[in-house]
Amino acid sequence: MSESIADSIHQLFRKLHQHPELSNQEYETTKTIRSYLQKAHIRILELGAKTGVIAEIGSGSPVLALRADIDALPINEQTASNYKSQTPDVMHACGHDVHTSILMGAAYLLKQHEQDLKGTIRLLFQPAEENFSGALQFIDIGALKGVDAILGLHNNPNLAINQMASRAGPFSANVDRIEITIKGVGAHAARPESGIDPIVIGAQIVSAIQTISSRTISGLDAVIVSITKFLGGNTWNVIPETVEMEGTVRTLTPQVRAKVKQQLQSIIENIAIAMGAKAELRWFDGPPSVINDDKWVEFAQSIAKQMNYEVIDFKPQLGGEDFAHYLHQVPGAFINLGSQSSYALHHPKFEINIDMIMPAVNYLYILAKQALIELEHQSTGIK
Ligand SMILES: [Zn+2]
Ligand SMILES: [Zn+2]
Structure with a gap:
């Protein structure tokens, strides 16, 4: 050369x-x-x-x-x-x-x-x-x-x-971004029964979505669901009305990607419904x-x-x-x-x-x- x-x-x-x-x-x-x-x-x-x-x-x-x-x-x-x-x-x-x-x-x-x-x-x-x-x-x-x-x-x-x-x-992975909004009902922190607490619901959602990789998808398929942002409330004695979350989903195949998306949607919506709240998942496709x-x-x-x-x-x-x-x-x-x-x-x-x-x-x-x-x-x- x-x-x-x-x-x-x-x-x-x-x-x-x-x-x-x-x-x-x-x-x-x-x-x-x-x-x-x-x-x-x-x-x-x-x-x-x-x-x-x-x-x-x-x-x-x-x-x-x-x-x-x-x-x-x-x-x-x-x-x-x-x-x-x-x-x-x-x-x-x-x-x-x-x-x-x-x-x-x-x-x-x-x-x-x-x-x-x-x-x-x-x-x-x-x-x-x-x-x-x-x-x-x-x-x-x-x-x-x-x-x-x-x-x-x-x-x-x-x-x-x-x-x-x-x-x-x-x-490399499918790199997708997610946003979740949980809408409850705000209340005095001493009277939670008069509201619907989106922080407690959000906490349950964060835990439950970790079962996607362990209970829904085969152990031989790679899945990561990470919640990287959790925002709600602005003081110590008020239950807020909403919680906003962000995170990312990493998978390797189109089949697993589609299944995780479906399961996330189901967990988020149904936990919120069970607790009397509403939740929305917004999914943004990143590079496959x-x-x-x-x-x-x-x-x-x-x-x-x-x-x-x-x-x-x-x-x-x-x-x-x-x-x-x-x-x-x-x-x-x-x-x-x-x-x-x-x-x-x-x-x-x-x-x-x-x-x-x-x-x-x-x-x-x-x-x-x-x-x-x-x-x-x-x-x-x-x-
Ligand atoms: Zn780089
Ligand atoms: Zn690079």
Whole structure:
């Protein structure tokens, strides 16, 4: 690999890390990505994205999309790094700067070998992953038009830099948000019999919904229901009229997701009715679970082995990832590459080991190039 690609990709990484931008505000990041693409004469598609960039290398079909997310988080960086964030309270604490840099590096290599490509590589530098809106924005403007398969990666601080992890089937969770309102009847705290106490009802609801995972859903299926906010009342001697709650539900499959939703509704409404109150559940769908295609996972793993990565079997995570939206439209795989940080993603001291960058660039380059050949084989039936 030419020294100059490594230099410019490390430079890009430091620049992005020093100038992080929040979801849907990635204006400078977008300019930087465009200028790096233009420097390499990579074709930018003008599809009307406000932030983020879509570009292409090669021509004709098949079309393989590669996605990197580009946004940062509202966190004040606390590392001792010499390329620390220069924007207070904003930090690339999820490593989207490294994803962007790896994709750019792979793009540079793919561009150098454009004549050898058996189809088109579409590069998706996607905004707003952290608020789960970017993938849908990109799908809306036609980012997946003509795409036959998609691959995406995320760094994983728990893995060493030579480790790759993925799994067939569910990889991340359905991430849904819930709001619950309980409407009782306010009263003097000394005369509860003249009111309907929404705090006591709320407490019973909080306990009862924990039986969903233990009594309603199989022990082999993952379910988390967490109530994270419980608001009611404003003084010591008045029973309030209402209680408001918020929380999140995490599941891995569409079937379990639907069952939990139904059961929550039933528990909340019926406990309230039994106590003479009214309760309402408002459910907000977040990103669905990333469901990896078996064949693409196997393919990504086999190339990783060839590139001397240690392939690790992965347990599904109950966090969210909006790459899921792409996988609902086209087959593909989402994988993890080790970034070997002592601190977790979203931690103010999170810091990747930069030695992961160039092996990842090389891997993604070979993976993309070979994936086009694989797609060609799939369409002609030749194996
Ligand atoms: Zn994140
Ligand atoms: Zn992330």
